Amino acid sequence: MKTALITGANKSIGLETARQLLQNGYYVYLGSRDLHKGQEAAGQLHAAGLTNVEPLQIDVTDSASIAAARQALGQKTPVLDVLINNAGILGSMSQPPLGTSLSTIREVFATNVFGVIEVTQAFIDLLRKSAEPRIVNVTSGLGSLTLHNDPSWKYYPVKGAAYQPSKAALNAYTIMLAYELRDTPFKVNAVDPGYTATDFNHHSGPGTVADAAARVVKAAVLGPDGPTSQFFSDDNAPETGISPW
Incomplete structure (x- = not known):
């Protein structure tokens, strides 16, 4: 049985992603800060x-918590597939570029980039033991530079100094990581779940949690011939599903 770890999985898209992976026969470790x-x-x-x-x-902004989670997971399974x-x-x-405090920007980057x-x-050591390791970085369509x-882009006016740049940085890290792992069985991709109605945006998004999670799961279960180093976004590119970086 394949194993998966999902961070921030106690609610919303993370929890639904866990549900769908379980329905696909995975054993899921549900990461939660609390x-x-x-x-x-x-x-x-x-x-x-x-x-x-x-x-x-696991608190992705706390090095001690991450280390403890790694030790705990290693005692439960010798291999992590996803x-x-x-x-x-x-x-x-x-988040105006000239008015957003550095403390806010650092806080957002601490979770969205440095935590990842x-x-x-x-x-990575547990992932390397998998025959078909997959890394999915959940990004945002707002990370497209x-x-x-x-x-002419529909979200062109939605600018900010913290969140959008953090997702652009996450996308860049995804490319670099995929390149480092290019000659291995790894598939490393960024996935935009779409503008989804969740607590994250005060339920302002039109998309459903089920559809958002399905996009994440699709990248998590890619076969050996699947793509790597891609920015998947049905919202940004409904015809191809591949967003420009």
Whole structure:
């Protein structure tokens, strides 16, 4: 049975991603900063008959927490097949480039970029033991620099100094990581789940959590002939599903 770790998985898209991977026959470690919330989320899945899941406490902004999570997971399984870096924060709703504090920008980058890098580095040894390792970095369509410079883009006015640059940086890291792992069985991709109605955006998005999670799962279960180093976004590119960087 293949194994997967999802960060920030106690609610919304992360929890639904866990549900769909369980339905695909995976054993899921449900990463949550708050262990109690992770236990509650796992309990919801157990109640639905999806029992191959257990919580794993991990705060992606805390090095000690990441190290403890790696040690704990290593005691449970010798191999990790899928890592989904889903944990992310928005920061304040208004982020003008000349008015957003450095503390806000640092806070957003700590989760959305540095957390992803540290978690990936911590668990890479378990991933290397998989025959078909997959890394999925959950990004945003707002991370596209190309589209942010296109006045015809529907989200062109949605600018910010913290969240959007953090996702652009995450996309860049995805490219670099995929390149380093290019001659291995790894598939490393960034996935935009779409503008989805969640607590993250005060339920302002038109998309459903189920559809968003399905996009993430699609990249997580790619076969050996699947693509790597891609920015998947049905929202940005409905015809091809591949967003410009």
